[in-house]
Amino acid sequence: MSTMRRKEARFLARNNPVDFQVAGSAGDHLFDAAGKRYIDFLTGWCVGNLGWARPEIREAIRGFEGPDYVYPGFSYAPWVELAELLAKVTPGPVEKCFRATGGSEAVELALQAAMIHTGRRKLLSIEDSYHGNTLGVLSIGASEARDTIPNLLQNCHKLASPLDADALSRLETQLRHRDVAAFVMEPVIINLGVLIPEPEFMTGLQELCRRYGTLLVADEVATGFGRTGRLFASELFGLEPDIVCLSKAVTGGGAGLGAMVASAEVGESMEKKGSFYSTYGWHPLSTAVAIASVRYLVRDEKRLMEGVEATSGLFRQRLEGMRFPEPPELRIRGLAMGVDVHDPDYARRVRDRCREGGLILSAEDTTLLLLPRLEVDHAAALEGLEILEACL
Ligand SMILES: Cc1ncc(COP(=O)(O)O)c(C=O)c1O
Incomplete structure (x- = not known):
């Protein structure tokens, strides 16, 4: 074991540790400490939607000349600029931005806002979903977290998939007592291996939330900023959420930032x-990077989203032609792509073999997750798919 690895094991806690030391990144590629190049179909899990080392983002960082820090109670013009930008691009009537440092904090703020606004205490979410790791959002994620963390929030109820027309009666049973403050979900559930709800479910969900006074919270932390072929996945279903949670690709990875945007x-x-109050929420440098990243996406939205759809078709076609031990279930929406291989061990083995072969992707339970950047170079896409096929 190298000295660095020994120190890492002793001093740094890591989540899902993978034996891969990152030394650099550019475009579609990551580079390890030995200089080996890898095609990146993970993009930090929906963070690097614009690709690594994007000039607009690098320039926002290098050229930043603002204050080191702004106290949250003060006024700061770029905060207003970013808030207005986010209010304009987010789906539905949401417009008031609350600053946060990341996704968990954004969803926490949503839970708090929903309880305060409705005066209700119950929360409803999708069973086994993931919305972050603070105690509040763990309470609305997978119920099994309660086995290890005994004091999560009470009054958190879960709706199990499948999310189809039949699920609406189960949903109504939960909502009809008019005591549920919020229903929280990712409109396309990337954390469940790209679970794509049926459109009937989403239409009914919106209707039932309105009827029973439950706020609809769209967690677009992972789906936001173009991942599913729309700027926001809510748009796929004509959803008009009362609250939208943002983070990850809002800065393209150049800095940390989150936002809760409410009606x-x-x-x-x-x-x-x-x-x-969030001490580092919307740090001035992060704010500058978010403005640059969102401006890039908005300016080129049409071209980018058409590109996502075209590339998504290319991936689908290639994946459909591959020979797996068992026919996989492909769950693809834009460049959120889940390949369910029905076996978690096999999924992990393929992921590890891919890494050895120069391709980075994720394995979540039984599903291989492919999340390339929005403008993935076609040659890189094809090369990555070839590596994947060779590793099956
Ligand atoms: C849908 C979703 N919500 C919230 C979070 C939490 O974000 P963060 O890790 O920035 O706290 C994540 C992180 O993966 C996520 O995927």
């Missing part, structure tokens, strides 16, 4: 009664 009414309740 004017929900925002007002939260602003009056909520607790949302």
Whole structure:
């Protein structure tokens, strides 16, 4: 074991440790410490949507000349600029932005806002979903977290998949007592291996939430900023959420930032009664990077989204032609691509073999996850797919 590895094992906790030391990144590629090049179909899990070392983002970092820090109670013009930008691009009537450092904090703020606004205490989410790792959002994720963490939030209820028309009656049973503050979900559930809900479910969900006064919270932390072929996955279903949670690709990876964006009414309740001071939420440098990244996406939205759809078709076609031990279930929406191989050990083995062969992808339970950047170079896409095929 190298000295670095020994120190790492002793001093640094790692989540899902993978034996891969990153030394650099550019475009579609990561480079390890020995200079070996890898095609990146993970992009930091929906972070590097614009590709690594994107000039617009590097320039925002290098050229930054603002204050080191701004106290949250002060006024800062770029905060207003970013808030207006996010209000304009996010789906539905949401417009009031609350600053956060990342995704967990953004979803926490959403839970708080929903409880304050409705005066209700129950929360509803999708069983086994993931919305981050603070205690509040762990409470709305997989129920099995309760086995190891005994004091999660009470009154958190779960709706099990499949999310089809039949699930609506189960949903209504939960909502009809008018005591559920919020229903929280990723509109396309990337954390469940790209689970794509049926459109009937999403239409009914919106309708039932309105009917029973439950706020609809779209966690677009992973799906946001173009991943599913729309700027936001809510758009795929015509969803008009009361709250949208953002992070990850909002900065393209150049800095850390999160946001909870609420409708004017929900925002007002939260602003009056909520607790949302965030010391490093929207740090000036992160704000500059987010503005550059969102501007890039908005300016080129049409071209980028058409490109995502075309590339998605290419991936689908190639994946459909590959020979797996068992026919896989392909769950593809834009460049959120899940290949369910029905066996977690096999999925992990393929992932590890791919890495040895120069391709980075993720294995989540029984599903291989492919999340390349939005403008993935076609040659890199084809090379990555060839490596994958050779590793099956
Ligand atoms: C859908 C979703 N919500 C929230 C989070 C939490 O974000 P963060 O890791 O920035 O706290 C994640 C992280 O993977 C996520 O995928």
